[in-house]
Amino acid sequence: MxxxxxxxxxxxxxxxxxxxxxxxxxxxxxxxxxxxxxxxxxxxxxxxxxxxxxxxxxxxxxxxxxxxxxxxxxxxxxxxxxxxxxxxxxxxxxxxxxxxxxxxxxxxxxxxxxxxxxxxxxxxxxxxxxxxxxxxxxxxxxxxxxxxxxxxxxxxxxxxxxxxxxxxxxxxxxxxxxxxxxxxxxxESGPRKTVEIRYTKPIEDAIAVLEPVMEEKLHGRLSARWISLKLLDYDETLCTAMTEYLGEDLLSDPQVSEKLVEAQRKLSNSGVSQEKMKDDIVSCLVMTAENVCGDAVFFDRGNYNARDRKLDKILTSKWTGIPVMLLLLAVIFWITITGANYPSQLLSDGLFWLGDRLGDFMLWCGAPSWLYGAVIMGVYRVLAWVVAVMLPPMAIFFPLFTLLEDLGYLPRVAFNLDKYFKKASACGKQALTM
Ligand SMILES: Nc1nc2c(ncn2[C@@H]2O[C@H](COP(=O)(O)OP(=O)(O)OP(=O)(O)O)[C@@H](O)[C@H]2O)c(=O)[nH]1
Ligand SMILES: [Mg+2]
Structure with missing residues (x-):
């Protein structure tokens, strides 16, 4: 297809x-x-x-x-x-x-x-x-x-x-x-008492303006508090998906838009721009995450990821990241090409020897020369040649690539190349398929 x-x-x-x-x-x-x-x-x-x-x-x-x-x-x-x-x-x-x-x-x-x-x-x-x-x-x-x-x-x-x-x-x-x-x-039937994520006062005040009207409009179909927050932090794709889900455009509801304008005014009066709001939301989430994990996650070895960080410094830094990557990929290429020569030669010798025997057998059976030409000289020899040339490099390259993947090197390659791929309107992850 x-x-x-x-x-x-x-x-x-x-x-x-x-x-x-x-x-x-x-x-x-x-x-x-x-x-x-x-x-x-x-x-x-x-x-x-x-x-x-x-x-x-x-x-x-x-x-x-x-x-x-x-x-x-x-x-x-x-x-x-x-x-x-x-x-x-x-x-x-x-x-x-x-x-x-x-x-x-x-x-x-x-x-x-x-x-x-x-x-x-x-x-x-x-x-x-x-x-x-x-x-x-x-x-x-x-x-x-x-x-x-x-x-x-x-x-x-x-x-x-x-x-x-x-x-x-x-x-x-x-x-x-x-x-x-x-x-x-x-x-479970009733609601659960889950962790409360509180944002800064201006954001909470703005949510308080919008939440009651959202509660009324959503009838429990979605979390009114969360939708209020998302409307304040205007997210266009979410609004489109929400309209599709609800079957109505809440933003065109006069009550909603009136409260939204009021809540946004409250925010801007407190000096909270869209950018600052986004930052504040992330900061509050990070702080809550810290509190939630504070008395539940323990690191018995303080420098538990020191070795990873040291390796990362070498594998992804500005000066060493790309040279190390080129060197590693070149070594893999070299192993693949030179390593494949020996099994390639063996395979081609074996397959061509077998081809000659098959040809002899066909002639002995009295097969016409056009059939011999088509089957042995055409189909068999081409197939034998392709298998002998293609199979060994693949059998070497893919396990090596899997090894790099299991060692976690591939995401580092993606990271190193992301800047350059972005210049071509792509992203670093595409380097892996390339
Ligand atoms: N050591 C260990 N590795 C695991 C475990 N579970 C998954 N993995 C490995 O973690 C890697 C990622 O696993 P995936 O299941 O592809 O992760 P994912 O969350 O679906 O990843 P994305 O689809 O990219 O978001 C694979 O190499 C898995 O083999 C585990 O319990 N222990
Ligand atoms: Mg997955």
Missing amino acids: GLTANSTGMGAVDHGLVIEKADLHDRVVALAGNPNVGKSTVFNELTGLNQHTGNWPGKTVTNAQGRAVHKGAGYIMVDIPGTYSLLAHSAEEEVARDFICFGDPDAVVVVCDATCLERNMNLVLQTIEITDRVVVCVNLMDEAKKKKIRIDFDQLSRNLGVPVVGASARSRKGLGELMDQVSAVIG
């Missing part, structure tokens, strides 16, 4: 995933989380499917669904692209945000990286602002143990007001308990 308008650009990202339930009682569970934390691994382990996983951020770019059965109940798991926040800076992030906000999942599992939990809390907190049906899955616990990071799940759960489960998805550890908690959260 050739490229079409739908298979390239924005069209390549599906915005409207149609949930296919095998049973009417199936519940829908979204798997959200920062990039590269193991969402697709959790998804694969639970559903038995084979979503692509890879050790670089941005592997998953569209939503995928699969069915999991836990203690007799069916769950449609939705693997969504990784996102650092719900502010939708890219098409993938928009897909993720739209599914959490408007996909009506019965629960959202936020998968986190145990080795940098505080950073992951940004997304957890933003998700809790939208829904209280959240379970936090702290994945990569095996890596955290190696780095001597301890996590008090009960304390973290008390701080957030939602269940927290530790897991090592690759070895399937903790996934049973995760599904127990998902089932419990879905079964």
